Amino acid sequence: MPYCTYCGFEMPPGTRFCPSCGSDQMTAPVFEARGSPSVLPLILGILGIIVGIFVPLLGIILGILGAVIAHTDKNKRSNAYLGVCIFAIIVSLAVWALNFIFLMSLIAV
Ligand SMILES: [Zn+2]
Known part of the structure; x- marks a missing residue:
């Protein structure tokens, strides 16, 4: 039994339009590209940790930058990258x- 590519409704065989949502099954839904996440947040995070030891302000900036990028990238692995950036x-x-x-x-001394 085929399923609607839009809503997942079980379709009677040979039907083109979904009885549930009425979508045309001949036109495949356009899914957002969910490939591998951007490794940029990971690089920024690691760099932020290293740089942060010497130049804390720069480390914070790199960490925030990486966290923002990881946050906008809706990918499961980005959460791990976000963690690295927060750690930075x-x-x-x-x-x-x-x-x-x-x-x-x-100064006190
Ligand atoms: Zn449907």
Whole structure:
């Protein structure tokens, strides 16, 4: 038994139009290209972690940039990339905080 390519309704064999949604089965639905996700967020995330250790502000910017790209890319693997980018932001913030504490301790002394 064929199924409607649009709504999944079980179609009687030989019918062209779906009895449920009325869509033409001869014209295949256009699915959005869901190929491999962009690896750019992953690269930005890893770069953000490395750069963030030395230049925290730059690491945060790279992490946010990667997170935004991963967020717009609706792909399952992008969630993992998003995690890497968020980790880059956290690492950068932690380094920034440590630097700040270090500087403050220098001034205090
Ligand atoms: Zn249908």
